[in-house]
Amino acid sequence: MMLAIRSTIAAAAVVMLSGCAGLGGLGQVLQAPSFQVEGAQQAQLRLLGPSRDRPTGGAAIRLYARVRNPNPVGLTLTRVVGNLALGGQRAAAVSFPLGVPMQANGESVIPLDVVLSFSDVPGLANVAQSALTGQPIRYALNGTVAVDAGLLGQPSFGPTQLLEGSLRVAR
Structure with missing residues (x-):
């Protein structure tokens, strides 16, 4: 009787381990959170005047992302x-430490703030002109997303395009 139980447990363990090995790591066990532009809140750009840190002025940008956790576990x-x-020009490197809990199969709206100096990105003159004249400005956020899934690990996903849309000057 004990031999039959041990054999059953050993066989189940072999099946489970071989199944995990075939998955190729956590990136295939967990799905990447999906990002989309939050339609209820408009992305904003505020022009910043010259200062000691930004002698030629700059911009403060707030994007709103609706993030969905497609997994059956919270992370x-x-x-x-x-x-x-x-406006098609690389404007800033971004790094957002977030710490946002996501329920299993849940969604959250997350504001993402970026501040940039026009002196750091001279190719953005057309963006500044569009902002001053009230024209919409196209943006794209590309990157890698990292999650903490508890016992399932801390995988990252990407790089990929996370958001794409347009913003206007906030008045």
Whole structure:
């Protein structure tokens, strides 16, 4: 009797371990959170005047992302690292330490704030002109997303395009 129980447990363990090995790591066990532009809140750009830190002025940008956890387990969205492009020009490297808990199969709206100096990105003159004239400005946020899934680990996903949309000057 004990031999039959041990054999059953051993066989089950072999099946479970071989199944995990075939998955190729946590990236295939967990799905990446999905990002989309939050339609209820408009992305904003505020022009910043010259200062000691930004002698030619700059911009404060707030993007709103609706993030969905497609997994049947809760996780914490820990970091987004990547690049923000404005008007087709790379504008800033971004790193958002987040710590946002995500329920299983849940959604959250997350504001993402970026401040940049026009002197750091001379190719953004057309963006500044569009902002001053009230024209919409196209943006794209590309990057890698990291999560903490507890016992399932801390995988990262990407790089990929996370958000794409347009923003206007907030008045």
